[in-house]
Amino acid sequence: MDNISIDTLSVIARQCLALTCLQRFCRQHALHHPALSAFAGHAWKVAQLAPGDFAAWERGFACLAVTGMGDPWPDDLRMALPGHLLGTLEQLVGHVLETSACTWHGDDLAASRRQLEAVLEICARHGVAAPPLAHYVQHDAALRGGWGPMLTDAEVRRWQALL
Template identity: 60%
Template structure:
């Protein structure tokens, strides 16, 4: 199904939202739930509405989370809630999910956003997690804001979150 729309047709925001959707589906597949993961996921979803005025505050918000997606050690209570045989995969997935947009935060490395999303999708495939249909994440004017696309409305964020 994803053949009709390629990763290159998607904005950075759409790529990030696809990646976090994959993370949510992965957690559901393995019945993994923890408030720290929920906080991370909720914060990542806010990327769709980050703009020039709010972006730095959104970025800084990761430092207040128990799981940052930046390769930091996870708190012991979170680790204890994750099956040991899947922890490394999940921790890597979280990092790649964040890097799907982080690689462009203070630069413009669009090719790396593609590679990061491809890694996320590969992890999903290896673990039997259904990949999102890219057509549901397309945006008119995806190249606005250096490839980030237009800021999403509340309705768009809610619709995309509903796809997870």
């Protein structure tokens, strides 16, 4: 256990940590589906969003089969998942999205923390280890209203390697 507080992490770091947890959850439970991969792939783009790209990225979620916004999931995905995990996975995806979404049009960093805590709690309940928070610390996390700096390609690769 590290002594890093979620409050010291940027929104980008929180979102990427939440995505890593989701992907670890899926891997541990052998949950594979293109709709889940598309959601994760789109959400990972948050790491390198320039301010002018944000609106298009946000709208991009509506084009996904799994949005994290409470929309019904496609039948083929629902049928591909074990029934006992479906509700949990839907909740997890929603919390992953909300880790950043709660700040999209404001600065609700406290809500972002609560959403990440929910992700971590679901993972802990299901025996999915979260990577140490220390891996996501950025020295200038307070930039851009708490969103922190955009990641370099090398930083994205390093964070994605934590899967």
